[in-house]
Amino acid sequence: MASAPVVSIPSSLLLPLRVEGLVKRFGELTAVDGITLELKSGECLGLLGPNGAGKSTLIRSIVGRVIPDAGTVTVFGDRADSAGARMALGWVPQDLALYPKLTCRENLEAFGQYHGLRRADLKTAVAWCLDWAALTDRAHEPVKNLSGGMKRRLNMAAGLIHRPKVMLMDEPTVGVDPQARNRIFEMIEKLRGEGISMIYTTHYMEEAERLCDRIAIIDHGRIIALGTKDELVQNAFASRSEVLARFANADDSVAAWVKERGGILENGIARFTIDHATEIAGLLESAAKAGHELADISLRKPNLESVFLHLTGRELRD
Amino acid sequence: MILPIVRTGLIALRRDRGALALSFILPIAFFTIFAVIFGGRRDTTPKVSVLVVDEDHSSASQRLIQGLEREGSLSVKKRPASKQGAEQPDYTAATAEGAVKDGTAPVALIIPHGFGENPISFGAPNQNRPTIQLLKDSSDMVAPQVIAGLLQKVAMTSMPDIMAEQGSKYMDKYAGGFTPEQKKKIDAGLEELRKRTSAERGGQEAAPADSNRGMPIPVTTRDVVGENKNDPMVSFYAAAIGVMFLLFTASGAGGSLLDEAESGTLDRVLSSHVTMGTLLGGKLCYCVLLAFSQLVLMFTWAWLVFKVDFMSHIPGFVVMGLSTAFAVAAFGMLLASICSTRAQLGPLSTLVILIMSSVGGSMFPRFLMPEAMQKAGLLTINAWAIDGFTKVFWRDEPVSHLWPQVLVLLGVGVVLFAIARRLARRWEYS
Numbered sequence: 001m002a003s004a005p006v007v008s009i010p011s012s013l014l015l016p017l018r019v020e021g022l023v024k025r026f027g028e029l030t031a032v033d034g035i036t037l038e039l040k041s042g043e044c045l046g047l048l049g050p051n052g053a054g055k056s057t058l059i060r061s062i063v064g065r066v067i068p069d070a071g072t073v074t075v076f077g078d079r080a081d082s083a084g085a086r087m088a089l090g091w092v093p094q095d096l097a098l099y100p101k102l103t104c105r106e107n108l109e110a111f112g113q114y115h116g117l118r119r120a121d122l123k124t125a126v127a128w129c130l131d132w133a134a135l136t137d138r139a140h141e142p143v144k145n146l147s148g149g150m151k152r153r154l155n156m157a158a159g160l161i162h163r164p165k166v167m168l169m170d171e172p173t174v175g176v177d178p179q180a181r182n183r184i185f186e187m188i189e190k191l192r193g194e195g196i197s198m199i200y201t202t203h204y205m206e207e208a209e210r211l212c213d214r215i216a217i218i219d220h221g222r223i224i225a226l227g228t229k230d231e232l233v234q235n236a237f238a239s240r241s242e243v244l245a246r247f248a249n250a251d252d253s254v255a256a257w258v259k260e261r262g263g264i265l266e267n268g269i270a271r272f273t274i275d276h277a278t279e280i281a282g283l284l285e286s287a288a289k290a291g292h293e294l295a296d297i298s299l300r301k302p303n304l305e306s307v308f309l310h311l312t313g314r315e316l317r318d
Numbered sequence: 319m320i321l322p323i324v325r326t327g328l329i330a331l332r333r334d335r336g337a338l339a340l341s342f343i344l345p346i347a348f349f350t351i352f353a354v355i356f357g358g359r360r361d362t363t364p365k366v367s368v369l370v371v372d373e374d375h376s377s378a379s380q381r382l383i384q385g386l387e388r389e390g391s392l393s394v395k396k397r398p399a400s401k402q403g404a405e406q407p408d409y410t411a412a413t414a415e416g417a418v419k420d421g422t423a424p425v426a427l428i429i430p431h432g433f434g435e436n437p438i439s440f441g442a443p444n445q446n447r448p449t450i451q452l453l454k455d456s457s458d459m460v461a462p463q464v465i466a467g468l469l470q471k472v473a474m475t476s477m478p479d480i481m482a483e484q485g486s487k488y489m490d491k492y493a494g495g496f497t498p499e500q501k502k503k504i505d506a507g508l509e510e511l512r513k514r515t516s517a518e519r520g521g522q523e524a525a526p527a528d529s530n531r532g533m534p535i536p537v538t539t540r541d542v543v544g545e546n547k548n549d550p551m552v553s554f555y556a557a558a559i560g561v562m563f564l565l566f567t568a569s570g571a572g573g574s575l576l577d578e579a580e581s582g583t584l585d586r587v588l589s590s591h592v593t594m595g596t597l598l599g600g601k602l603c604y605c606v607l608l609a610f611s612q613l614v615l616m617f618t619w620a621w622l623v624f625k626v627d628f629m630s631h632i633p634g635f636v637v638m639g640l641s642t643a644f645a646v647a648a649f650g651m652l653l654a655s656i657c658s659t660r661a662q663l664g665p666l667s668t669l670v671i672l673i674m675s676s677v678g679g680s681m682f683p684r685f686l687m688p689e690a691m692q693k694a695g696l697l698t699i700n701a702w703a704i705d706g707f708t709k710v711f712w713r714d715e716p717v718s719h720l721w722p723q724v725l726v727l728l729g730v731g732v733v734l735f736a737i738a739r740r741l742a743r744r745w746e747y748s
Contacts, residue, residue, distance in 0.1 A: 060748065083591065091589050114592045
């Protein structure tokens with residue numbers, strides 16, 4: 001019997017990243033509980049979830065810093081801990097993983113050398129990273145003297161020094177002001193323009209909405225929803241709208257009333273989903289009859305935060 | 319209000335094991351070490367080793383040696399220890415000098431031919447009379463003084479008849495029956511003695527090698543180790559202090575691992591092509607370079623300021639310097655890999671290094687310690703490093719003689735690094 005011809009698939013046709021049935025436990029805690037996902041070429045996939053949801057553990061498993069208890073991770077078909085995968089992957093950790101006493105240039109040179117870059121390649125890569133991070137004029141400044149936003153940008157640049165094809169960004173905007181955050185968004189959009197595939201973890205809904213093509217909502221180590229923003233909202237709410245009602249005194253009786261009406265009370269704000277705007281009148285009437293004084297009420301289209309709350313019963317930033 | 323503040327302080331201290339150790343364990347450890355060194359227990363007082371060469375073989379010389387042997391504070395050796403059961407020949411002047419040079423004993427006494435004919439005399443030294451030679455290694459400042467003093471004491475106690483005979487000779491020579499003329503002679507003699515004593519007080523450095531002048535047994539003292547050196551202890555302390563600070567430097571440099579682990583930089587480095595083995599190897603090389611540079615600086619300073627003969631000992635210095643730097647660097651890696659945080663490393667390294675340095679001779683020369691302490695010192699990097707540097711700078715020994723110290727330091731370095739590598743596995747993966 002003739003054997004089937006072996007066809008090798010060019011790496012350009014392989015998926016940049018495939019995670020299959022990944023499990024990681026720390027003692028009693030299951031940080032990642034059977035996650036499966038695929039990252040398509042040139043795609044930005046957002047991992048949206050609260051702190052402790054398992055986002056960082058998933059990223060660290062992909063980058064080979066955590067040994068999973070089960071499951072596989074492949075990067076362009078190579079195992080995650082292989083030399084090929086390491087070269088293809090760039091990682092921006094949540095912490096400022098830099099040498100504080102070294103200058104920006106020295107940091108980039110060090111990480112470039114750790115990735116095997118030498119001489120002209122290294123010089124070119126450092127110059128590109130400094131330019132990308134808008135730090136060329138601060139190249140000789142020790143990291144410890146930089147502002148928080150600059151440190152974040154350098155932290156990202158250090159993950160990009162070897163020009164990887166897949167970037168893993170673990171909450172790169174933590175602790176930066178809105179202006180610095182916008183600058184980081186612009187940097188990421190520039191990378192996306194160059195066709196780099198990316199996983200972006202965040203617990204800020206607006207970041208995921210702005211930057212990501214698809215979003216995986218992750219909670220307790222599991223992906224509870226995956227799709228584009230519109231798909232997620234559609235799946236959770238269909239064509240319904242969301243009513244947000246703030247009460248002057250959100251006490252236990254208000255909580256009981258909200259629950260009775262099928263809503264969720266979080267931080268003094270009650271959320272209801274309605275099919276038609278006319279249903280608001282019924283809500284107002286019911287609240288008045290129950291003696292609950294409304295301070296504010298609004299109608300809005302559901303967003304990712306609404307989806308998360310809808311799926312988990314908790315707010316994203318809990 | 320004061321009570322809650324005290325309580326808060328006590329709770330914080332109780333939970334900070336490092337601070338607890340520095341507050342309570344280190345002082346007790348230091349006290350114990352120095353109490354033992356400085357003679358807390360009589361039975362641990364070290365005996366002074368002295369090599370004796372009897373070239374005279376007279377009754378007087380043998381009685382003198384027997385008297386020395388009876389001294390409880392001396393360990394008198396007439397021949398080297400037997401090798402593979404075979405008795406070794408008695409020391410000669412040459413072999414005894416060699417033994418002092420290589421550090422077998424700090425002092426040798428050479429009793430010359432003709433000593434027995436006129437063993438004891440008073441007054442000015444007589445050039446025709448043979449004198450006992452005391453060969454010393456002046457890096458040990460105490461032993462030669464002890465031997466010189468005990469030699470005179472033994473002369474008086476072990477040869478009383480000779481002493482009496484010599485005394486009557488002098489009486490006859492200088493007094494002759496206490497006539498007015500005798501009294502005049504005694505006065506003149508006393509006057510001469512007073513003048514000599516006064517002269518010796520005013521100009522002791524004029525005759526340091528003959529400080530036993532006027533004693534019953536005339537002794538000529540000679541440095542056989544470092545006789546041309548400016549200060550016997552400078553090179554010792556350059557090594558001793560140097561090694562102690564090397565240990566602190568290495569633990570600090572090793573601590574960069576903990577900083578990197580805490581900041582997440584270590585994770586980022588290990589996600590690149592760098593493995594944990596490569597990383598530790600790189601850190602080790604950095605520590606070796608740093609420690610060796612420190613030693614170069616220390617000895618260059620000693621050369622420039624204290625005239626230590628650095629330039630003619632460069633090969634030995636390089637061999638010892640690199641061996642020591644390797645051992646302390648591995649020690650630094652080990653300390654860092656034992657600790658979880660930089661905050662833990664600080665107190666632990668202070669505790670361990672200060673204890674090692676005190677026992678190992680960085681603070682107080684080991685040869686002045688009780689024997690048990692000297693042996694305990696051999697468990698430290700300090701002791702082996704100092705011994706090696708002493709061989710180079712004090713005893714002028716060739717590089718080939720450094721093999722025991724080099725072997726131990728390299729071996730210790732390899733073992734400590736292997737343990738550190740093993741412990742560092744916890745950083746490799748979660």
